[in-house]
Amino acid sequence: xxxxxxxxxxxxxxxxxxxxxxxxxxxxxxxxxxxxxxxxxxxxxxxxxxxxxxxxxxxxxxxxxxxxxxxxxxxxxxxxxxxxxxxxxxxxxxxxxxxxxxxxxxxxxxxxxxxxxxxxxxxxxxxxxxxxxxxxxxxxxxxxxxxxxxxxxxxxxxxxxxxxxxxxxxxxxxxxxxxxxxxxxxxxxxxxxxxxxxxxxxxxxxxxxxxxxxxxxxxxxxxxxxxxxxxxxxxxxxxxxxxxxxxxxxxxxxxxxxxxxxxxxxxxxxxxxxxxxxxxxxxxxxxxxxxxxxxxxxxxxxxxxxxxxxxxxxxxxxxxxxxxxxxxxxxxxxxxxxxxxxxxxxxxxxxxxxxxxxxxxxxxxxxxxxxxxxxxxxxxxxxxxxxxxxxxxxxxxxxxxxxxxxxxxxxxxxxxxxxxxxxxxxxxxxxxxxxxxxxxxxxxxxxxxxxxxxxxxxxxxxxxxxxxxxxxxx
Numbered sequence: 001x002x003x004x005x006x007x008x009x010x011x012x013x014x015x016x017x018x019x020x021x022x023x024x025x026x027x028x029x030x031x032x033x034x035x036x037x038x039x040x041x042x043x044x045x046x047x048x049x050x051x052x053x054x055x056x057x058x059x060x061x062x063x064x065x066x067x068x069x070x071x072x073x074x075x076x077x078x079x080x081x082x083x084x085x086x087x088x089x090x091x092x093x094x095x096x097x098x099x100x101x102x103x104x105x106x107x108x109x110x111x112x113x114x115x116x117x118x119x120x121x122x123x124x125x126x127x128x129x130x131x132x133x134x135x136x137x138x139x140x141x142x143x144x145x146x147x148x149x150x151x152x153x154x155x156x157x158x159x160x161x162x163x164x165x166x167x168x169x170x171x172x173x174x175x176x177x178x179x180x181x182x183x184x185x186x187x188x189x190x191x192x193x194x195x196x197x198x199x200x201x202x203x204x205x206x207x208x209x210x211x212x213x214x215x216x217x218x219x220x221x222x223x224x225x226x227x228x229x230x231x232x233x234x235x236x237x238x239x240x241x242x243x244x245x246x247x248x249x250x251x252x253x254x255x256x257x258x259x260x261x262x263x264x265x266x267x268x269x270x271x272x273x274x275x276x277x278x279x280x281x282x283x284x285x286x287x288x289x290x291x292x293x294x295x296x297x298x299x300x301x302x303x304x305x306x307x308x309x310x311x312x313x314x315x316x317x318x319x320x321x322x323x324x325x326x327x328x329x330x331x332x333x334x335x336x337x338x339x340x341x342x343x344x345x346x347x348x349x350x351x352x353x354x355x356x357x358x359x360x361x362x363x364x365x366x367x368x369x370x371x372x373x374x375x376x377x378x379x380x381x382x383x384x385x386x387x388x389x390x391x392x393x394x395x396x397x398x399x400x401x402x403x404x405x406x407x408x409x410x411x412x413x414x415x416x417x418x419x420x421x422x423x424x425x426x427x428x429x430x431x432x433x434x435x436x437x438x439x440x441x442x443x444x445x446x447x448x449x450x451x452x453x454x455x456x457x458x459x460x461x462x463x464x465x466x467x468x469x470x471x472x473x474x
Contacts, residue, residue, distance in 0.1 A: 047110065050103045050117030053169035053208060056096030062129030062160035062217055065089045074231065075141035080150045084137060085275075086157035086220035089129025095166035095211035096123040103172035106202060111181055116172035116205035125163030125214040132157040134223030137276065142231050144269065151271040154223025165211030174202035225266045225280035234258065234283070240312035245327075246305035248293040255313050259285040287317050294343045297330075304347055326350040330381075330456035346456070352376035353453040354462040356425075364441045364471050366430035370449070372464065374423035382455045386413040386427065389448040392438045397446055397467040405446060408438040441471030 065087035073080070098120030106114065134154035141147060179200055186193035228234055239257040247253075266280035291311050295301045310322040319340040323329060330346035355375035362369050374382075391405040409432055419426040429447070430439055438445075447466040452459060 045112030046115060047107070047112050048115045048117060049107060050101055050172045050205065052117045052205075053099040053101045053120035053171075055120040055208070056098040056123035056166035056211060058123045058211070059093035059095045059126035059163035059166075059214065061126040061214070062090040062092040064130045064217075065132035065157035065160075065220060067132040067220070068135030068154070068223065070136040070138070072138040073140070075139050075143075075146040075150060077143070077146040077149055082137065082150065082152040082154075084135035084152060084154040084223045086132030086134050086155070086223075088157040089131045089160035089217035091161040092126030092128045092163035092214045092217075094163045095125045097166045098122045098169035098208045100169040101172045101205050103205075106175045108176075109179065109181060110200065111198070113200050114174065114202040116174055116203065118205045119169030119171045119208035121208040122166030122168045122211035124211040125165050127214040128160030128162045128217030130217045131159045131220035133220040134276070136224050136226065138226040138228065140228045140230055140232075140234075142229060144227070144229075147227075147269040148271060150274075152223075152274045152276055154276040156220025156222055159217025159219050162214035162216045164213050168208030168210050171205030171207050173204045177202055222275065222277040224277045225269075227269075227280060227282040229283060230286075234286070240310065242308050242310045244305065245293070245301065245307045245309055248291070248309060249295055249301050252290060252292040253311060254288060254290050255311055255319055256286065256288045257313050258283055259287060287313065288338065289313060289317065289319050290339045291319050291321075292339055292341050294341055297344045297347045299347045301347075304349065328353070328455050328458040346381055348378055348381060348455050348458075350458070350460060352378045353382055353455065353458075353460050356451055356462055356464055358464050358466050361429075361445075361447070361466060361468050361470070363430065365436065365439045368428075368430040368439050368470065370427045370429055370447055370466060372425040372427070372449075372451075374425075377423050378455075379420070379423045379425075382453050384425070385452045385454075386418065386425075387411065387450040387452070388413050388427070388429075388432070389446075390429065390432070390434055390438070391446045391448070393444040393446070395444055396469060397444045398469065402444075409434045439470065443470045444468075445470055 068084045101117035184195040328348040331344040359371040390409040395402040449464040
């Protein structure tokens, strides 16, 4: 039965540890201490002998293959062979083999358990280098059949092979798995003389693990074809632009856009055996449209020279004109062949529509009037409507805010109550349906006027507020 007990422990401490993942030296010692303390009344002192083997170095990764150059050619029907293949990635290096443990002799008659040294772990293999990409081929050809005279190889480079992992080193073995040491207390013959036997164990070192293999390199991508049905170099896109008005008036502007389609079957366009990405891009149309500004307005264009106009091609291949918000133009847009014309008949800056200034109240009763002057002098072009709120107060509203106003009129002023003389507006307040008491001399009033100013489909509002005492015109 004693022999069977030892055999079981050998299986437990020798076979079973090799089924676990590698552990650090401190973890191994702690684990062995715990097992020995739990299963047998052995000494907790554990001593390692020998020297652990050195780990192998990791293999060097392969280098990425160089991409092919991109080229542009004109196809005129002459035979041509093009090599646009990417370079292959280089192979990776193998991981280095580990060193075996340096095994010294097992110490004899030690009063502690022993662990033999482990072999080193093998280095990991390097990753293979990726292959380079095939080159992009741009061809100008007025006759696509000319491509049949061209043999092209735009294959991607092959990925490099991975490195294999290095071999693990061998661990040391115990020469004597078990031994006992007898310890006696007292002197032989005495009544308190006693002896006991303590049992110790040696654990074999582990072989190191082999390194992992690296990853193979990726193959490079195939080169792509761009086909242009033209014998002239393709100009860049200019589908939109923002230009100062002064520049448009003097020179005009040209917008352009290259329109493309993506098609399949690129390899079939070339000589048999050609290698290239099957999907390719082909120019189906180049759109060019001109814009011209015709200034027929009486206002000088240099007054608006810094205003910027945005031009853009729409889906119908026409030029769309976007004007700045602060520039009001009376204009029409017309198309003539591939030319868009913007013809301007009048021009107003938005800020010119809000230059109304009060010249104050005059008269009382039915003769009460409010006079306004258009400081910008644009009332011959700009239509004006007025909304009025007329309020009275027993207080003097001129120098402080008051809260006892009473509204006597609130609504739009009819055209017949407004007299216009060039840039002067005279609003006949006494002709509005306002009770007579609210128009008497000495009444505190507030005239809150909203002027709506409109021109060529544009509109804005200006507020003018006048506070006064009726009849106090000195």
